[in-house]
Amino acid sequence: MLKKLFLLVLLLPLGLLAQKTIAWKGMQLNALDKQGRKQGEWLFFDSTGTVRMQCAFHNDQPTGPRVFYNSAGDTTLLRFSPEDSSEHFIYYYHGQPISGLFSWVNDKFRIELDRLPEGFSDGDLKDLKTCYTTKIDPLYMFGRARLQEYFSAAYYKSNTIPNWNHNFVLTINASGKVTNVEWADKEDIPANERELFDIFYSMGRWQPFFDTWDAKEIKLTMSLGADLQPITAR
Structure with a gap:
């Protein structure tokens, strides 16, 4: 299923690939245009580098279905664009496609299935409910590069000596660009603040935070020490 969907990439205009x-695996994906807007087919990965979701964007807006995968690369859920307070989906229960509807009625969340497959339990229903608010965390360079290697190279080229421990608050926008950097601890700001901040602003693109239906801006707290081992947390 995943390979079939990737064939869509071959149909993208050459201008988009530029x-x-x-x-990723010989393909150019997750494109931004000159205005920094998301365009074309996008993949979202988990921390192990496994593809967890695929969707398409046009001028920063999601279009068409969102396709979710398990760790084996099998399709688990196909979600269609919401209309008003409802959203159609196809849920794959042990490989069986089941049509359904997520909806809000009188401020109450409902899940409707066209049929209940054999063996479907309350636990399965709970898992399906969790799928509605799927969140995919941001990853530096979509998990294609290590943060430690980036900071090691950046410090080597700068006048900054990493002999301290500091907390930074990074704002990563919906396209994965670092747009703002702040000190989490305002009481201890080194004199070479600008150069430290430039290291963050010069970072390559992150995988943006994905929440329920669309990519969103997020703030990360990064603790960076003398060992250059960064730890990020929302």
Whole structure:
């Protein structure tokens, strides 16, 4: 299923492939146009580098279905664009496609299935409910590069000596760009603040935070020490 969907990439205009993209298994994906807007087919990964979701964007807006995968690369859920307070989906229960509807009625969340497959339990229903608010965390360079290697190279080229421990608050926008950097601890700001901040602003693109239906801006707290081992947390 995943391979079939990737065939869509071959149909993208050549101009789109020339835009800012990431390379994955010989393909150029996750494009941004000159205005920094998401365009074309996008993949979202988990921390192990496994594809968890695929969707398409046009001028920063999600279009068409969102396709979710398990760790084996099998399709688990196909979600269609919401209309008003409802959203159609196809849920794959042990490989069986089941049509359904997420909806809000009188401020109450409902899940409707066209049929209940054999063996479907309350636990399965709970898992399906969790799928509605799927969140995919941001990853530096979509998990294609290590943060530690980036900071090691950046410090090597700068006048900054990493002999301290500091907390930074990074704002990563819906396209994965670092747009703002702040000190989490305002009481201890080194004199070479600007150069430290430039290291963050010069970072390559992150995988943006994905929440329920669309990518969103997010703030991360990064603790960076003398060992250059960054730890990020929302």
